[in-house]
Amino acid sequence: MFEILRNLSRRKLRSILTISGIVIGIFALTTMGALSERFNQQLNAGVAFYGSNVQVAAPDQQRTGLLPISKMDEIKAVDGVEAVFPTYSVLVNPGTSFSFGGPPETIFNRIPEESAYRRPQITIGQGTDLSADANGEVVLGTTLAKEYKKAIGDSIDLPIKPNDAGPDFVNHTFTVVGILNPTGTAPDSYAYISTADAQMLLGDSLPPAIRQTLDLTQVAPGFTVYGRSDATLDELDQIAVRINAEVAGVKAIKPSVSVNGYKQFASLFTVITTAIGILALVVGGLSVVNTMVMAVSERIREIGLKKAVGARTTDVLREFLAEAAVIGLIGGLIGYGLGAALTLFINAGSFAGSLQLFLLTPKLTVLVIGFAVALGAFAGVLPAIRAARLDPVTALRTTN
Numbered sequence: 001m002f003e004i005l006r007n008l009s010r011r012k013l014r015s016i017l018t019i020s021g022i023v024i025g026i027f028a029l030t031t032m033g034a035l036s037e038r039f040n041q042q043l044n045a046g047v048a049f050y051g052s053n054v055q056v057a058a059p060d061q062q063r064t065g066l067l068p069i070s071k072m073d074e075i076k077a078v079d080g081v082e083a084v085f086p087t088y089s090v091l092v093n094p095g096t097s098f099s100f101g102g103p104p105e106t107i108f109n110r111i112p113e114e115s116a117y118r119r120p121q122i123t124i125g126q127g128t129d130l131s132a133d134a135n136g137e138v139v140l141g142t143t144l145a146k147e148y149k150k151a152i153g154d155s156i157d158l159p160i161k162p163n164d165a166g167p168d169f170v171n172h173t174f175t176v177v178g179i180l181n182p183t184g185t186a187p188d189s190y191a192y193i194s195t196a197d198a199q200m201l202l203g204d205s206l207p208p209a210i211r212q213t214l215d216l217t218q219v220a221p222g223f224t225v226y227g228r229s230d231a232t233l234d235e236l237d238q239i240a241v242r243i244n245a246e247v248a249g250v251k252a253i254k255p256s257v258s259v260n261g262y263k264q265f266a267s268l269f270t271v272i273t274t275a276i277g278i279l280a281l282v283v284g285g286l287s288v289v290n291t292m293v294m295a296v297s298e299r300i301r302e303i304g305l306k307k308a309v310g311a312r313t314t315d316v317l318r319e320f321l322a323e324a325a326v327i328g329l330i331g332g333l334i335g336y337g338l339g340a341a342l343t344l345f346i347n348a349g350s351f352a353g354s355l356q357l358f359l360l361t362p363k364l365t366v367l368v369i370g371f372a373v374a375l376g377a378f379a380g381v382l383p384a385i386r387a388a389r390l391d392p393v394t395a396l397r398t399t400n
Contacts, residue, residue: 021286022331023338025279026372030339032276033368034358036269038184041359043262045120045185050258051233052119054225054240055087059251064210066219067250074247080227080239085114086220088198090205092144092191093160103186105144107158107201110192117226125181127152134194139178143188143356150176158191159201170204172197184359225252233259286379321380328376332369339368 056075058065072084092105110130115121130137138158140150150156157171174193182188193201199216206214227239236255243252343358 019327019331019334022328022372022375023335025282025375026332026335026368027339027342028276028279029273029371030336030364030368031342031358032273033364034339034343034360036273037361037364038357038359039269040266042185043266045183046262047259048120049118050255050262051236052226052255053117054227054236054243054252054255055258056223056225056243056250056252057221059249064214064219066214066221067223069218069220071247071250072223075223075225075243075250078239078242078246080231080235080242081225082228083114083117083226085111085224085226086195087222087224088195088202088220090159090198090201092158093162094205095162103189105189105191107138107191107193107198109195109198110139111195114224117229120183120185122183122187123181124178127176127178129178130192130194134177135197136172136174137177137193137197138174139180139192140176141180141188141190142182144191145176145179150179152176152179158193172200184356223250317385320383321377324380324383325373325377328372328374328379329369331376332372335372336365336368 056067056071058067069086072086075081075084086109088109090107092107112129112132124139125142127139130139138156140148140156145151148156154176155173156176157173159171161169161171174197180187196217202221203211203214203216225239225243227236231239233256240252240254243250340360343360347356347358
């Protein structure tokens with residue numbers, strides 16, 4: 001009796017250690033996979049946006065970095081160009097920059113006519129969109145609205161005054177008229193105002209010596225140029241080449257440059273996720289193999305008895321594979337649960353940045369749990385074959 005209890009305790013301990021090994025690997029796979037899913041979502045949105053237009057800015061050597069609005073007419077005359085819109089941007093929190101949580105919170109001008117060209121499109125979830133002649137109104141992304149606890153009809157001072165702001169810092173009060181539908185991407189942390197208001201904020205951000213010499217209604221930091229709705233990336237690249245050749249004093253950036261940059265980031269996170277998957281395979285797989293080998297050794301007589309009373313080789317093989325798969329499933333569920341809990345906790349915390357860091361998707365859930373089960377079954381193949389091939393006579397002569 002004591003020997004039986006001791007063997008049962010050993011089995012339980014080994015099972016616990018095996019499950020723990022799988023839990024560690026699946027936990028890592030879940031968290032890194034959720035991080036990769038979130039970044040890939042953002043990167044895919046970046047590919048969709050920059051792959052649908054040509055960004056035009058001032059040449060690097062230009063001192064002010066501003067372009068005359070009159071350049072829009074010259075760009076419109078370039079073959080393949082369907083529409084051109086001025087682009088203005090100001091940081092919500094001056095002095096911030098790109099962080100691990102995503103791009104900085106930014107204020108952009110929103111032009112109603114541009115919405116039909118923009119990819120991916122952003123839509124209003126609450127309230128209304130900006131009118132053509134909006135003044136002192138703002139549409140907030142969902143993350144921005146949540147961070148500053150703003151609802152429709154509330155007021156917000158933009159840009160946000162930093163703690164170390166100088167005496168010449170200027171901001172303006174805007175009324176929240178709309179909140180965007182959540183996208184899980186950069187626009188969630190953006191604020192949109194009219195072009196006239198954006199020109200005003202641009203002027204506030206310029207040194208007085210430059211501001212006083214400019215008519216802010218006649219300049220823009222850059223333009224967004226659109227081709228046909230079905231224009232390919234190569235066709236947009238050709239538009240950029242023609243703009244540079246035909247319009248003096250501007251620099252059109254090939255969309256493929258930005259798109260390829262985003263794709264390289266996506267590849268990087270894919271590599272990271274794959275590496276974590278391999279780690280999970282090694283850690284969890286070795287644990288399952290160890291447990292199943294010991295299980296076979298401790299249950300030789302049991303296996304012999306089963307085969308002596310008619311159990312077929314396939315029955316024994318199926319039994320041990322099922323046991324290994326169940327171990328993988330239990331470890332996978334626990335590991336995924338812990339990983340999911342951590343990602344949700346970090347997403348809910350203020351330290352995640354303006355954008356949530358993790359994204360749990362049904363695809364990731366199925367992949368992780370399926371990987372854990374497959375890992376357990378695969379690692380149990382050799383021990384199961386060993387058990388299935390045991391000679392019943394030899395097994396019955398063996399004592400534990």
